[in-house]
Amino acid sequence: MKEFELENGELVVLQVRKHWFVFVLELLPYAIAVIFPFVLPKLSEIIVPMGQYLEFASFSSPLYSTALGIWLLVVWTSAWGAFTRYFLNVWVLTTQRIITIKQRNFFNREVAGLLLTRVQDVSTNVSGLLPSLVGYGNIKVQTAGAEIHFTIRDIPHPAIMRDLIFKYIPEEDSEITGV
């Protein structure tokens, strides 16, 4: 890890990203955009006012091939950008800290850490049909004192992450939190 230095004796326990299903849902608009130009020639046959574009909206038309190529290139590149942002957003649990790495946009990256000694409470929230079926949800980590809380969204099996956080909270704090 180059973006944060591990302390002496600190080990990476778990590294998580959003659940893959959430990413697939984010890809839906791109999938619709890919299908659209293939449906367009059929639509121009069915819908009467579009009939004048029938000659253009045909796969045998060079003009349509160029337009299709441009369209698919734009959609593909955008989807690849979305995958990149998905992959570069990550949460890391170490034996001492929770580190969040947020790639909001390109050239807009945020790395923040929270010491486990400051953790007061950890709660999970799996809400809705799809999260319950597929198995993803949120974790809310609350700290003592400054009322800072830290939310990790849409990760797979949040209960496992919560248990691991509790496991690595140092003993003296465990007594305070009752863990």
Next chain:
Amino acid sequence: MPTGVSFGILFKFTLYIVIIFWAIYTVIVIYHWLKYSHGSWVAYPAIVTHLGVSLVLILFAFYGAFII
């Protein structure tokens, strides 16, 4: 359409503009993969797949553009 400008010329021009933007965007995203993926094995297949698929689509678009 303005006099003397055909759809063919307009599409070719659009194709060149899109390719310039694609090249800039691709360089930026590859930079992010190489710098921030922490040496993950996913980085290189992701970059190669993007370049491969993009090349096919660019050739497809050019194929139409050269027939126009």
